[in-house]
Amino acid sequence: MKPIINIVGIILIILGIATLAYRQFNYTETEKIAQIGEIQVTAKTEKTIDFPPVLGGLSLASGIVLLAIGNIKRKKK
Structure with a gap:
């Protein structure tokens, strides 16, 4: 259980730093509007x-x- 807590903690720290560094995420979406033949x-x-x-x-x-x-x-152990 202890290694899982440490791994989750490290992942949260990395995500927190990334979120503070990059405050937004941009992506492009392609949408099909019409099709004739x-x-x-x-x-x-x-x-x-x-x-x-x-x-x-x-x-x-x-x-x-x-x-x-x-x-x-x-x-403690």
């Missing part, structure tokens, strides 16, 4: 997902707490 009409739209800084801070803090809990449990 073999002719297709498509449109590309760019979409953005914004991440609030609070999410990154909470993820970072949770990861640090999980690592601390994992290390405390390891020292």
Whole structure:
């Protein structure tokens, strides 16, 4: 159980740092609008997902707490 807590803690720390560094994620979506026979009409739209800084801070803090809990449990044994 202890290694799982440490691994989850490290993943949360990495995600928290990435979320604080990159506050938004952009991607392009291709949408088929119409098709007549073999002719297709498509449109590309760019979409953005914004991440609030609070999410990154909470993820970072949770990861640090999980690592601390994992290390405390390891020292007691």
